[in-house]
Amino acid sequence: MASTDRPRLAVRSPADLIAAVPFLLGFHPADSVVVVAMRGRRITFAARADLPDLADRCDLAGHLAGVVARQHAETATVLGYGPATLVTPAVDAVRAELTAAGLSVLDALRVTEGRYWSYVCTEPECCPPDGTPYDVGASEVSVAAVFAGQVALPDRAALVAQVAPVTGPARSAVRAATARAERRLAELRGQAPAADPRGERSVRSAGATAVRTAFRRHRREQPLTDDEVAWLSVLLTDEPVRDHAWARTDGRDADIALWTDVLRRAEPELTAAPAALLAFAAWRAGQGALAAVALERALAEHPGHSLALLLDDLLRRGVPPSDLDGWPAVGTPDVLRRRRRRRER
Incomplete structure (x- = not known):
């Protein structure tokens, strides 16, 4: 829709x-x-x-x-x-x-x-x-x-193919990069100061930097490297990092291109956040069919992902993007969470 x-x-x-x-x-x-x-x-x-x-x-x-x-x-x-x-x-x-x-x-x-x-x-x-x-x-x-x-x-089917995972040498390259990114994340947590025992602030800071870099690169039409895609996809598993990216995602062509690229190249266990972010960007741009196929992929691989489920509900009910008055000035994740809580009462 x-x-x-x-x-x-x-x-x-x-x-x-x-x-x-x-x-x-x-x-x-x-x-x-x-x-x-x-x-x-x-x-x-x-x-x-x-x-x-x-x-x-x-x-x-x-x-x-x-x-x-x-x-x-x-x-x-x-x-x-x-x-x-x-x-x-x-x-x-x-x-x-x-x-x-x-x-x-x-x-x-x-x-x-x-x-x-x-x-x-x-x-x-x-x-x-x-x-x-x-x-x-x-x-x-x-x-x-x-x-x-x-x-x-x-x-x-051609639309579905636009969000399909890369294969062959491209997949192997990202798989190796993801292994490096996971080791990097473990080191980041392990080196966190005593005031941040679980490394949460360190991860969020690294996530904000990775998100900012990714947006800047794609808005300049500069593709991300395999290591950048892997590092970003690993960091997006942290919910505050994902929400940081969500609050900065709109319906611009560059945003759609960014999350399509990350979704296609991310390892299967890391696709939920980029798929949901792509769905949100596509929905904001009025590209409901693209949003739908992105969510299908997200929920096929991660059926319980909260953001994907929320966006899937909005899409199925035909909630228009204009309902988010003031976007992107308002904190959209909070707006949508309040909407979900009202429906659950």
Whole structure:
């Protein structure tokens, strides 16, 4: 699910909307139901769910509609990608739930193999029974999006690949660097002064320095060395260091690039914090799909990680980043923790 606070695209027809969807999501959907929400004449949010799940479970349609309604949207269009046998019941269920949530459904489309069909329009002159052809590649919307620097990957698998771990010699190099970093951390704790018997202040100071260096390097488009990645990933296992990095992470391209790089190169036992930080940066940037795949990786490898679980809950409920008023001036970790405590009462 993704906010759409990006360069504006002029959408004037169903074909234009179909062309815009991959750029709203970040990838071309398949076997999916997508809801595009609007406030006034502006697209404000796009949400996607897997078609087989929606076809089999009506409660997911209600969840999807609730997420969209939470964005303070006024109208929506539903698009189903796939065969009619699966798309039709899923789209019908989502339309009903959106209507029940108080949203006006402008149109509902089935999209497959270069054609679309409307479930709302019954006029054969504009919506022929054999579907209306469209060409995403020839659309002015696609051209404008590419010109604005927006990217639509071929499918969700390509998005998952962007956060996949490095392999081969790159993995071996980071593994060796991580062994050095763990010895360095042990020495740091062992050399801590008597006033800091467990080395906590020493670790936090080293962590603040490593985080500051990493941000500065990536904002100058300078990649981190293997030793820098390993040292940072080891230090991020300390919760205060992780929160220090979290409080300094926003939705800037450089922040997303930094945490993507660290996540891909970190050893598996050290991926939870960089994955969660990437998810937060992507969520802040309106890249909900990237945030989702980062959290999937975090929770697959570290199912109990507190920050990943908190962000996963925010993403699944469709909480918009704008709810964090004043960011980054406010202490965001504290804001989100208060939100979690209120939900648990």
